[in-house]
Amino acid sequence: MNELISGGCSCEAVRYSLVGPLNDARSCHCSMCRRIFAAQASVCAEVDAERFQWVKGEDQLTSHVGEQGYGVQFCRHCGSTLSITYQGLIHSLTLGCVDGDPEVAIAQHIFVDSKASWEVIPETATQFDKYPE
Numbered sequence: 016m017n018e019l020i021s022g023g024c025s026c027e028a029v030r031y032s033l034v035g036p037l038n039d040a041r042s043c044h045c046s047m048c049r050r051i052f053a054a055q056a057s058v059c060a061e062v063d064a065e066r067f068q069w070v071k072g073e074d075q076l077t078s079h080v081g082e083q084g085y086g087v088q089f090c091r092h093c094g095s096t097l098s099i100t101y102q103g104l105i106h107s108l109t110l111g112c113v114d115g116d117p118e119v120a121i122a123q124h125i126f127v128d129s130k131a132s133w134e135v136i137p138e139t140a141t142q143f144d145k146y147p148e
Contacts (some may be wrong), residue, residue: 024095029072044130059107
C-alpha cells in the first residue's frame with residue numbers, strides 16, 4: 016500500500032509526510048518511554064526512512080538521543096513527540112501525531128516487565144517482557 020500519510024505536532028509548527036505504509040505498530044512500556052511520553056507507554060509504528068520527509072518545520076525539532084543510538088524528536092514549541100530515530104534516521108512515527116486514523120493495530124506490547132504498576136494490559140494482547148528477539 017502506497018498511500019500518503021501525513022501528520023504533525025499539536026501547534027502545527029512541524030508537519031511530515033510518508034508514502035506508506037506504517038509497519039509493526041507497538042506499545043513500549045519501558046521506564047524511559049513512560050517518561051519521554053509522560054504516559055503509561057509509547058505507541059509507534061515503523062516506517063521506511065526513504066519514504067519519509069519533513070514538510071514543514073524540521074528546524075523546529077529538538078532531539079534527544081540515548082546511549083544505544085535511539086532517540087526522539089519533538090516540537091520545541093508544543094512538546095509533541097513526533098518520531099523515533101535510530102542512528103540519526105527516522106525509524107518510527109508516534110501514532111498520536113498521525114492525521115486521521117492510522118489504520119494500524121498495536122501488534123505487541125514490549126518491555127511489559129517494567130510497566131507502571133497501575134497499568135492494566137488486556138490479557139489477549141501479545142506481550143513481551145523485553146524486546147522480542
